[in-house]
Amino acid sequence: MLQVSKRIIYSCPFVPAEWIAAHGLEPSRIIPKMTSSGAPNGVCPYAQAFTEAIAEESDAAAIIFTTVCDQMRRISETAAARTFKPIFLMNVPHTWQNPGAHRLYRDELERLGRFLEKLSGTNPSGGDLTGIMSQYGEIRQQILDSRPNLTARQFSEMMAAFHHNPCCFGILMPKPTPQGSRNNLLPVALIGGPLTSEAFGIFDLIEQAGGYVALDGTETGERTLPAAFDRRSIAILRLSNILRLSKDDPLGTLADAYFGHIPDPFRRPNSEFFKWLKQMIDERGIRGIILRHYLWCDIWRAEAQRIADWAGLPFLELDAGDGGLEPSRTLFRLEAFMEVITQ
Amino acid sequence: MNEPRIISFDEWDSHYIQLRDAGMMEPSYGGPLRRHVDDGGDTRLLRLRYDNSAASLRLWNFLLTEEDRLRAARAEGKKLVGTMKDLGTVPVMAYSLPNLVAFYPDGAWWIPCVMEMNAGLLSIASSLGIDETFCPVRAMIGAFVTQAHFPLPDLLTCSVGATCDDFSAIAQRLEGLDHPILWWEIPSRRHPDTNEASIILPGGFSAPVSQVEFVKSELERIRISISNLAGMPLDDKTLARGIRAANRVRRILSELRILVFTAEICPMPALEMQIAEMLAIHYCSDREEAEIVLCELLTEVRARVSEGVGVLSAEAVRVFWVNPVADLRTMNLLEDCGGRICGTEYLFAHALDEIREDLPPMEALARIALADPMVGSANDRAQRIIEDACAFGAEAVIISRIPGASHCATEGEVIADLVRSELGLPVVEIEVPPITDAMIPTLRTRIEALIETAIRRNE
Ligand code: SF4
Numbered sequence: 022m023l024q025v026s027k028r029i030i031y032s033c034p035f036v037p038a039e040w041i042a043a044h045g046l047e048p049s050r051i052i053p054k055m056t057s058s059g060a061p062n063g064v065c066p067y068a069q070a071f072t073e074a075i076a077e078e079s080d081a082a083a084i085i086f087t088t089v090c091d092q093m094r095r096i097s098e099t100a101a102a103r104t105f106k107p108i109f110l111m112n113v114p115h116t117w118q119n120p121g122a123h124r125l126y127r128d129e130l131e132r133l134g135r136f137l138e139k140l141s142g143t144n145p146s147g148g149d150l151t152g153i154m155s156q157y158g159e160i161r162q163q164i165l166d167s168r169p170n171l172t173a174r175q176f177s178e179m180m181a182a183f184h185h186n187p188c189c190f191g192i193l194m195p196k197p198t199p200q201g202s203r204n205n206l207l208p209v210a211l212i213g214g215p216l217t218s219e220a221f222g223i224f225d226l227i228e229q230a231g232g233y234v235a236l237d238g239t240e241t242g243e244r245t246l247p248a249a250f251d252r253r254s255i256a257i258l259r260l261s262n263i264l265r266l267s268k269d270d271p272l273g274t275l276a277d278a279y280f281g282h283i284p285d286p287f288r289r290p291n292s293e294f295f296k297w298l299k300q301m302i303d304e305r306g307i308r309g310i311i312l313r314h315y316l317w318c319d320i321w322r323a324e325a326q327r328i329a330d331w332a333g334l335p336f337l338e339l340d341a342g343d344g345g346l347e348p349s350r351t352l353f354r355l356e357a358f359m360e361v362i363t364q
Numbered sequence: 365m366n367e368p369r370i371i372s373f374d375e376w377d378s379h380y381i382q383l384r385d386a387g388m389m390e391p392s393y394g395g396p397l398r399r400h401v402d403d404g405g406d407t408r409l410l411r412l413r414y415d416n417s418a419a420s421l422r423l424w425n426f427l428l429t430e431e432d433r434l435r436a437a438r439a440e441g442k443k444l445v446g447t448m449k450d451l452g453t454v455p456v457m458a459y460s461l462p463n464l465v466a467f468y469p470d471g472a473w474w475i476p477c478v479m480e481m482n483a484g485l486l487s488i489a490s491s492l493g494i495d496e497t498f499c500p501v502r503a504m505i506g507a508f509v510t511q512a513h514f515p516l517p518d519l520l521t522c523s524v525g526a527t528c529d530d531f532s533a534i535a536q537r538l539e540g541l542d543h544p545i546l547w548w549e550i551p552s553r554r555h556p557d558t559n560e561a562s563i564i565l566p567g568g569f570s571a572p573v574s575q576v577e578f579v580k581s582e583l584e585r586i587r588i589s590i591s592n593l594a595g596m597p598l599d600d601k602t603l604a605r606g607i608r609a610a611n612r613v614r615r616i617l618s619e620l621r622i623l624v625f626t627a628e629i630c631p632m633p634a635l636e637m638q639i640a641e642m643l644a645i646h647y648c649s650d651r652e653e654a655e656i657v658l659c660e661l662l663t664e665v666r667a668r669v670s671e672g673v674g675v676l677s678a679e680a681v682r683v684f685w686v687n688p689v690a691d692l693r694t695m696n697l698l699e700d701c702g703g704r705i706c707g708t709e710y711l712f713a714h715a716l717d718e719i720r721e722d723l724p725p726m727e728a729l730a731r732i733a734l735a736d737p738m739v740g741s742a743n744d745r746a747q748r749i750i751e752d753a754c755a756f757g758a759e760a761v762i763i764s765r766i767p768g769a770s771h772c773a774t775e776g777e778v779i780a781d782l783v784r785s786e787l788g789l790p791v792v793e794i795e796v797p798p799i800t801d802a803m804i805p806t807l808r809t810r811i812e813a814l815i816e817t818a819i820r821r822n823e
């Protein structure tokens with residue numbers, strides 16, 4: 022494994038951790054804490070929390086923001102005014118149906134690469150990148166394979182832990198939950214924006230209310246994992262890059278796995294998100310959908326009613342308000358929701 | 365020339381008759397203002413105050429009859445292009461072809477104000493889950509549902525990427541309601557890296573050549589769709605002609621703005637000037653007529669300036685205004701408080717800049733699209749505001765916050781801080797909802813305080 026020296030902080034799933042690690046840096050997709058003072062009027066509480074978390078990450082070498090929403094794009098300027106650390110704003114195209122958008126994403130990865138190279142002095146070879154892609158791909162697969170043996174919260178936290186520090190992530194499997202314990206619980210999908218550290222309690226509340234998260238479609242969860250790399254082709258890519266036998270393009274493969282795969286409502290059109298959700302609802306036998314979104318998050322809020330109408334399943338919209346989780350009120354609503362499912 | 369005055373809606377009744385009796389020539393869409401209230405339900409007009417020239421009357425009549433023109437165009441067999449979000453680029457392409465008419469469904473932004481909520485568009489939006497946490501452009505989705513304010517377009521385009529979340533999210537809901545959209549990407553404009561090939565855009569921002577190339581390729585996709593819709597090619601020669609026509613409108617507007625903003629005595633009120641600026645982005649669905657309307661207004665202003673007359677006192681404080689107001693009445697309020705407009709950035713400064721005629725047309729359009737102040741940083745936008753405020757001699761700046769708008773959450777502070785630190789001007793940020801009646805006392809107090817600060821600063 023490459024020597025890792027400096028942390029690069031980000032929150033967006035469209036930033037490939039492999040690319041940062043290949044530059045000899047330490048990717049760290051953080052889960053911020055809600056700010057106690059709340060966000061200013063109009064500002065997404067999550068975007069605010071991420072921006073404030075940066076100040077606490079004293080060992081960060083740089084911060085990456087992306088343009089997946091206007092709130093994040095713009096708050097990057099506020100963040101830049103408050104820190105001396107380098108900030109990189111990565112353009113993530115919203116359209117995806119034409120090759121130009123894919124090229125733009127890839128060009129942005131190259132620009133990010135130049136930024137990272139300035140920080141670390143490392144210009145990774147194709148072999149370096151494929152090595153990390155193969156390593157991270159395997160860890161992700163192990164996490165996904167462990168899902169049946171974990172509680173929903175453990176599964177989500179394990180993914181978050183991997184994203185937080187993939188370079189040093191060892192598969193420390195939490196104690197498996199006896200399968201029988203889910204027997205009487207209703208399988209629901211939890212979808213929406215990213216979780217803050219306090220918000221992981223939602224998994225427990227859902228279980229207390231009589232359900233379990235059979236699909237974590239939050240931004241923090243499995244929805245935003247890149248496509249699995251095909252092991253054989255990665256191995257061939259790696260070998261050919263090490264031996265300099267071909268011009269095969271590991272960065273292109275990486276770009277496809279992220280930009281070509283992650284379904285999200287910010288994408289235009291966002292039809293792939295609906296396709297993904299439909300497929301997962303069928304695969305996991307989902308009985309109800311819980312959407313958790315933040316105040317001022319237009320991206321998710323605008324889709325709430327459409328998702329409810331489209332899915333034809335019981336649907337609960339949890340407004341994260343200023344980001345915190347009000348346990349008693351949330352539990353009350355979740356219990357009522359589970360009742361609706363069983364009727 | 366009629367003695368310039370600001371008059372009430374009621375005064376327009378008798379004034380209209382006087383003008384008509386004095387031989388005022390009116391276009392086919394002319395007539396007294398009152399009919400827009402009686403027939404069209406535009407009740408906000410009752411509460412506004414207006415410039416009393418025939419040119420202004422024509423401007424208002426032109427603005428308030430857009431729907432008729434769109435329906436007439438469709439009846440004539442023309443195709444309608446709804447160009448969403450990009451302000452001032454795709455319409456230039458569409459109007460280059462004789463059988464296309466472009467319009468902005470975004471214009472529904474003002475319907476809740478003009479019809480004082482009577483159209484129910486915001487309630488429809490709310491019923492679809494697009495509530496008051498979104499900007500007033502949510503009225504657009506209501507307008508698509510009711511189909512009462514514009515005919516459904518034959519082609520709907522929308523720029524996304526570095527745009528507000530409000531519009532992107534609402535447009536996506538529209539598509540979910542079976543209105544297919546041709547999405548095109550406008551990337552977040554960034555500063556070129558060291559040694560990266562770059563271009564200075566109209567208006568002075570710079571951008572990497574690669575971004576201009578990318579936008580050009582996106583506009584090429586639009587060109588193909590527009591050509592297919594029109595059934596004729598939008599070749600470079602045709603497009604170049606369209607650009608020249610767009611520039612004629614922009615030049616008229618530019619002269620109008622310079623004359624109005626720099627005249628010793630303000631020759632044209634803020635409200636009419638705001639409407640005039642909007643004509644440059646969408647031509648109110650008739651480019652040739654928009655040019656005539658603006659020419660008449662310019663002629664009136666030239667005459668007033670040369671005679672040293674106007675509609676406000678020479679002491680009026682010169683205010684630079686940032687962002688359009690959802691309630692048009694606010695522009696009257698500024699003048700009541702002793703201010704006048706001298707410089708604006710209504711989110712589309714780029715649509716007022718001339719498009720280069722010495723470049724291949726698609727390149728020129730890509731540059732203008734990327735010069736949009738909203739696709740870059742708030743810092744960039746602030747710099748442009750500072751330059752324009754300086755050029756027009758602004759004594760104060762008002763940033764009007766648009767309720768719910770994603771960009772307003774953070775950019776006001778950035779702009780205000782930079783204006784204060786670089787120009788030392790007083791700045792106030794106010795929020796303007798579609799109907800301000802209940803807030804008028806608060807808004808008045810804040811604007812008056814700003815005006816007083818500016819006056820004290822000058823003493
Ligand atoms: S939660 Fe919504 S508004 Fe907030 S950062 Fe994420 S996408 Fe943007």
Ligand code: SF4
Nearest residue numbers: 499501528530531769
């Ligand atoms: S006013 Fe602002 S938020 Fe609303 S549509 Fe225009 S740019 Fe978007």
